[in-house]
Amino acid sequence: MDSFILLRFGDTGWGDEMLRAAIVTILVSLSAMAIGLLVSVFATMSKLSSNGFIRSIGNTYTTVVRGIPELLVIYLLYFGANNAIMGVAKKLFGYNQYIELPVFLIAAIAVGIISGAYSTEVLRGAFLAVPKGQIEASKSVGMNKFLIFRRILIPQVMRYALPGLGNVWQLTLKDTALIMVTGLVEIMRQAHIASGSTYSPFTFYITAALLYLVLTTASSRVLNSAESWANKGVRRA
Amino acid sequence: MNFVDFCESLPNEFLGLKVQLMCNSTPKLLGGVPLTIELVLISLLIGFLLALGLALMRISKNRFLNVISRSYVFYFRGTPLLVQIFLIYYGLAQFDFIKESFVWPFFREAYWCGILALTLNTAAYTAEIIRGGLQSVPYGQIESARAIGMSGILLYRRIILPIAFRQALPAYGNEMILMVKGTSLVSTITLMEITGIARYIIAKYWTPVEIFLVAGVIYLVINFLVTQIIKYAEIRFTPYLEHAKKTR
Numbered sequence: 001m002d003s004f005i006l007l008r009f010g011d012t013g014w015g016d017e018m019l020r021a022a023i024v025t026i027l028v029s030l031s032a033m034a035i036g037l038l039v040s041v042f043a044t045m046s047k048l049s050s051n052g053f054i055r056s057i058g059n060t061y062t063t064v065v066r067g068i069p070e071l072l073v074i075y076l077l078y079f080g081a082n083n084a085i086m087g088v089a090k091k092l093f094g095y096n097q098y099i100e101l102p103v104f105l106i107a108a109i110a111v112g113i114i115s116g117a118y119s120t121e122v123l124r125g126a127f128l129a130v131p132k133g134q135i136e137a138s139k140s141v142g143m144n145k146f147l148i149f150r151r152i153l154i155p156q157v158m159r160y161a162l163p164g165l166g167n168v169w170q171l172t173l174k175d176t177a178l179i180m181v182t183g184l185v186e187i188m189r190q191a192h193i194a195s196g197s198t199y200s201p202f203t204f205y206i207t208a209a210l211l212y213l214v215l216t217t218a219s220s221r222v223l224n225s226a227e228s229w230a231n232k233g234v235r236r237a
Numbered sequence: 238m239n240f241v242d243f244c245e246s247l248p249n250e251f252l253g254l255k256v257q258l259m260c261n262s263t264p265k266l267l268g269g270v271p272l273t274i275e276l277v278l279i280s281l282l283i284g285f286l287l288a289l290g291l292a293l294m295r296i297s298k299n300r301f302l303n304v305i306s307r308s309y310v311f312y313f314r315g316t317p318l319l320v321q322i323f324l325i326y327y328g329l330a331q332f333d334f335i336k337e338s339f340v341w342p343f344f345r346e347a348y349w350c351g352i353l354a355l356t357l358n359t360a361a362y363t364a365e366i367i368r369g370g371l372q373s374v375p376y377g378q379i380e381s382a383r384a385i386g387m388s389g390i391l392l393y394r395r396i397i398l399p400i401a402f403r404q405a406l407p408a409y410g411n412e413m414i415l416m417v418k419g420t421s422l423v424s425t426i427t428l429m430e431i432t433g434i435a436r437y438i439i440a441k442y443w444t445p446v447e448i449f450l451v452a453g454v455i456y457l458v459i460n461f462l463v464t465q466i467i468k469y470a471e472i473r474f475t476p477y478l479e480h481a482k483k484t485r
Contacts, residue, residue, distance in 0.1 A: 067414070067460040068453040069421035071432060076453070079445035087253060177317035178422075188319060195327065202328035209316045209324065216315040 006194075006203055014194045014204070021190035022211045028107050028186060029173045035112025036172065037165075040119035047124050058120065065117035070175050077110040078182045107179040107186075115172040122164030126157045159230045166223035170216055177212070187211050240264065259447045262438050266452055269431035273459070276420045276430060280355035281413065287356065288363035295368050306364065313361030318419050321358055326350040326426045351423035355416065362412050370405030371397065403474050410467030414460050421456070431455055 009015040046058035065073060082100055089095040130153055138148045180188035191208040195201035244260035294306035313321065329335050329344050343349050374397050382396045424433035435452040439445045 064453075064457065067457045069418040069432065069456055071421045071424070072449050072453050072456065076446060076449045079449070083253075083446065174317040177319045180319070181425075188317070188323075191320075192323075200331055202324065202331040205320055205324045205328045209312075209320045212316045212320065213312065 006198055006200055007207060014190075014198075017190055017194065018187070018204075018207055018211065021185055021187045022215070024104075024184065025173070025176050025186040025211075026215065028104065028111065028176045028179065028184070029169070031104075031108035032111035032115050032176065033169055033172050035108060036115030036117075036119050036168070039112065039116035040123050043116065043120040044123040044127065047120065048127060062117045062120050065114055066121075070114050071178050071181070073114055074107075074110045074178050074181060077113070078106055081106050081109070103182050103184045107176070107182055107184050110182075111172060111175050111179060114175055115168055118168045118171060119165060122161050122168060123157065125164065126160035127153065129160045130156050159234075162223075162227050162230050166220070166227070169219060169223070173215055173219065174212065254447050254450070255444055258442065258444055259451050262448055263451055265438060266431055266434055266448070266455055269429060269434040270455065270459070272428070273417070273420050273430040276352060276355060276423065276428075277413070277416050279352055280359055281416055283352075284356045284359035284363055287360035288367055291360060291364035292367035292371065295364065296371060310361045310364055313358055314365070318354065318358050319422055319425065322351065322354040322422055322426060325354050347423070347426045347428050351420075351426060351428050355419060355423070358419065359412060359416055362415070363409065366405050366408045366412060367401070369408065370401035373404040374400045403471075406467065406471055406474070410464065413463050413467070417456065417459055417463060 005013065007013055007015045007018070043058045043061055046054045047062070049055050049058075085101060086099050089099060134152055134156075135148060138152045143151065176186055177188045179186060180192060183189065185193070187208045191204040195204040198204070241261075244257050247256045247260055249255065249257050291306045291309060294302040295310075297303060325344070326347060335341060335344065378396055378400065379392065382392050387395065420430055421432040424430060424436060427433070429437065431452050435448045439448050442448075
C-alpha cells in the first residue's frame with residue numbers, strides 16, 4: 001500500500017514526475033528516430049554506391065555501431081561531443097570559451113546514431129527488394145533518375161521498410177533507458193532519483209518497467225495499423 | 238621488445254588522443270574479457286534451456302502454459318535490459334522477507350544478479366527464435382515422417398529439430414552478439430567486466446574518449462569472432478546449401 005502513496009500525483013508523490021519523465025523518454029526516442037532516419041538515408045546511399053570507398057564508409061558505420069555496446073556509444077558521445085565541438089570552435093573560430101551541448105541534444109544524437117545503423121540495414125534491404133524490372137520499365141518510358149526515385153522507389157521502399165523500421169523504433173525506445181548515465185531525467189533516471197530518496201527501489205523500477213511496457217505496446221498497435229494501411233493495395237493469395 | 242617499450246615508442250598524442258595511455262591500458266581492459274565471456278556463456282547456456290521450455294509451452298495446446306510463456310516473453314522483450322538488471326539488484330532489497338530469507342546471499346551479489354537478469358532476458362528472445370525455428374519446419378516433412386512410421390521423440394530428433402536448428406541459427410547468432418553487448422550494462426551494478434574496468438580507469442586518469450575507444454575495439458573483436466563462429470557453424474551444418482550458393 002505504501003507504494004501507491006509514493007506514486008501519488010502532486011507534491012506528496014512521484015506519480016507526476018514519473019509521467020513527465022515518460023514524456024521526455026518519448027521525445028528523446030522520437031528525436032533519435034528522426035536523426036537515425038536522416039543518417040540512414042545517407043548511409044544507405046553510401047552502402048549501395050558503386051564507388052568502393054564510399055561503400056566502405058557506410059559499411060564501417062553499420063558494422064562498428066552495431067558491434068559495440070550501446071552504452072559505450074552513449075558514453076563516447078557524452079564525453080567526446082563537447083570536446084570535439086570545443087576543438088573545432090577553437091581551430092576554426094579561435095573561440096576559447098567552454099561549450100556545453102544540451103544533454104537532451106547529446107542523448108538524441110547518441111541514440112540516433114545507434115538507431116540509424118539499424119535503420120540503414122532495414123532501408124538497404126527494402127531498396128534491394130524493389131524488382132529490377134520496375135526500374136528498367138520506368139527508364140524505358142523515359143523517367144529520369146529523380147522521377148524514378150520519387151514515383152517508383154520511395155513508395156515501395158516505404159512499404160517494404162515499415163515492419164523493419166517498427167522493430168528499430170522498439171529498439172530505440174528501449175535504448176533511451178541507457179541515457180540515464182548522461183543525467184537526462186527520463187524514465188530510468190527519474191526512477192533512480194525517486195528510489196534513492198525513498199528507499200523503495202522496487203516500487204519505482206517496476207513502475208518504470210510498466211511505463212516502458214505501455215509505450216512498447218502502444219507503439220506496436222500503431223505500427224500494426226500503419227502496416228495494414230501501407231499494404232491496403234497489395235493483393236494476397 | 239616488450240609491451241611497455243612498444244607503448245613508449247608510440248607518439249604521445251595523435252589526433253588529440255593520448256595514444257600511449259590507450260596502449261598502456263589495453264592489457265588492463267583485456268583483463269575484463271574473461272568475465273565478459275563468462276557472463277555471456279553462462280547466461281546463454283541457462284537461457285537456452287529456459288527458452289526451450291518456454292518455446293514448448295508456447296506451442297503447446299495447454300492454454301495456461303501458453304499464457305505464462307506469452308506474458309514472460311511480452312515482459313522481457315517489452316522492457317529495457319537495464320530496468321531488469323536494476324529491478325533484481327536494487328529492487329529486491331526493498332523487501333525485508335527477501336533480505337531475511339536464505340536466497341539473500343545470492344541476491345546480495347552483483348555477479349549473480351547480473352547473471353540472473355541476463356539469463357532471463359536472453360531466454361525470452363531465444364524462446365521466440367526457437368519457436369520461429371520449430372514453426373518453420375514444412376508440414377510436408379512432418380507428414381512424410383509420420384507416413385513412414387516415425388513419431389514422438391524420433392520425429393523430433395531426426396526431422397524437426399535438425400531443420401529447426403538450421404533455420405534458427407542466424408537469428409541465434411544475432412542474439413549472441415546482443416548478449417555480448419548486453420553484458421556491458423552490468424558495469425552499472427559494479428561488476429568489473431570490460432566496461433566496468435574502463436570506467437575504473439577513467440575515474441583515475443579522466444581520459445574517457447581514449448579508454449572507451451579501446452574498450453569499443455575489444456567488443457568489436459569479440460563480436461567479429463562470434464560472427465565467424467556462427468558462419469562456420471552454418472556451413473558445417475548445411476554444407477550442401479553452401480555448395481548450391483557457389484554454383485548458382
